Amino acid sequence: MINIQKALDLVLSQKQFYGAEEVPLTEAVGRFLAEDIFTDRDAPPFDRVMMDGIAIQLKDLNDPLRPNYPIQGIQAAGAPQMTLKAPDHCLEVMTGAILPQGTDTVIPYEEVEIKEGTAYVKIEKAIKRFVHGQGSDSPKGTLVLQKGKKIHPGDIGILATVGKSRVEVAKVPTLAIISTGDELIEIDEKPLAHQIRKSNVYNLWASLLQEGIHAERHHIIDDQKVLQTQLKILVQKFDVLLLSGGVSMGKFDYLPTVFENLGVQKLFHRVAQRPGKPFWFGYHEEFNTKIFAYPGNPVSTYVNHLFYFKQWLYASLGNSWTFETKELGEEMPGCPNLARFISVNLNSENGRVLPLNHNGSGDLFSLAQTAGFLLLPQREGVYRKGERFSFITIR
């Protein structure tokens, strides 16, 4: 049995880039950028008016203003640049407009009164220029979004403004989620006393959807021959297989044997952690398939998926994933033999987390109350109140 750091290192050693593809901007959220994004012009692209008002010529900001400025015309946003013809006149200007040639300062409407084509100034000195200088945010050619960044909605406006109607993103791996376990039936079936409906594959499927991955769902019965026949096909067909169940010590936990028969290279089986200890991970060299075989309990499966698969995915397609940290809200006894992922709730007042009481890794319903999992490393001594630990959000 290895510890979680070693297990994570082995998982990350299998990181894999699946090439790039172009998608329309409107489909890019949640994908990983496969190109650096640079500004294609200065930002702002011109000296931009920051307030609605009048634009005047005022070489030194400390010079006193004239009492009034006759209005030559209006510089609207979206109109070509105008030119101030007489330096004692002004042009009305609108927020977002290009600053007229021959002017350098904007006096906001709040500080002027306009009567019969003349602007009467209520202040003696200009407050500031109110001009957003060309290139002052970033000159043309500035790197604004880095290859590997996961694209969030706020990035979409940036991509739009630099003209990326299509964006180069990392291709996602093809992926199958495979449930095993003869006690499992479909959601819309009526269970007999000893049966339960499938749930893990749906949790995984929904979580993958948020990463832009449309996974296929498969079920294979607990029969070594059938498993071997079916998995032989799936190993060749998909980049990644996620399995739930069939890796514990049970009589019908055939997966480790089947994988061996199929020529899959095991990297580890069992990790010193709770829940999720029986996690099995390996890869098929010839077909370049990565295989994450999670134990069957719902919380075990989900924790392993969020911790190992998600970090593998981020490392493969983009930049690495940094966990937030949260303060533990109460002291807890140490656990020298196993790292623990504890279900926690978030106190929004003080930002600390408190362990949720639930019935162990089989308690699927606890996931509804959980804000996420706090990772408590193996340790002899106590986990102290107020100490910070990595926090894995499930939202």
Next chain:
Amino acid sequence: MINIQKALDLVLSQKQFYGAEEVPLTEAVGRFLAEDIFTDRDAPPFDRVMMDGIAIQLKDLNDPLRPNYPIQGIQAAGAPQMTLKAPDHCLEVMTGAILPQGTDTVIPYEEVEIKEGTAYVKIEKAIKRFVHGQGSDSPKGTLVLQKGKKIHPGDIGILATVGKSRVEVAKVPTLAIISTGDELIEIDEKPLAHQIRKSNVYNLWASLLQEGIHAERHHIIDDQKVLQTQLKILVQKFDVLLLSGGVSMGKFDYLPTVFENLGVQKLFHRVAQRPGKPFWFGYHEEFNTKIFAYPGNPVSTYVNHLFYFKQWLYASLGNSWTFETKELGEEMPGCPNLARFISVNLNSENGRVLPLNHNGSGDLFSLAQTAGFLLLPQREGVYRKGERFSFITIR
């Protein structure tokens, strides 16, 4: 000018439920539940075996174990319940199986050795029962997900397990995003010197997509007559209009006038906040249309959207939205006249946030670096280092 609390109260006073609809489970992530979800059976539905091993009869857990138990057979997961025929025998049992009739305790494989049809026990006393009792997580009829909850991937497994292949969720409002401003051109166009490409509408569109809303995008030129004609149609057609630009003090900021002409009830215009001060909000009584008119600057638009619209949406369709809080990483001077939304970065080591330096609300590119916005309320005194404030994430 009103303060943000008053503005928020007015926005939330317009909350609106748009009815419920049934969607397949696989389309339910991110939607708001419109029904309470109860368990349809006990959880677990039967006394469930927690470890692979042997099941025996052991009335008192403190009683010594027999040195060996002849094996009667195997109780697999997914098989109907078996019955132990002789109390000095055992049945092999698999994790997830129903506990055989006549047994009450599981001895894990780790603690036994199996030779020629008999299990030889290596320990003198049972460690624990290793039985997950029927109904011990939650008895049948337990409320497991509450109406109004936003469905996250972890909830999907719960819905699956209680048999919800279709789920009742809140309908989302129909929504149009309208850009104004003659300086704006399409993403795939080449801008002239005084033009810029649209960006706000794409930020908003992408953000709405994450809430399950497929918004229409419209652009209307800065012409009062055209605005009035077009908006008249849109006000009747959509539940919600989001506008960007056209609400400041400029000559071509016709929106407040146009809305008045169209019989839209203004609830406020201008809020004591930075950025986003010129925010305008109202509704059309007859057509029951809510109108969020954001100022044109990218950061202003986005902050107002995340703060006001998102809270309105959550209040309308589901449970209210609670902000996380974060500690400010450095002291900052107070701001008595305006509440401030400051762009911040997150220090994952200590969980504190630090303000990002950027060029004000026009600096779209700053959104790429921002983790979110910290809401600093109006205050005479300083904002103290280590003090907690509401944090609005943009991830």
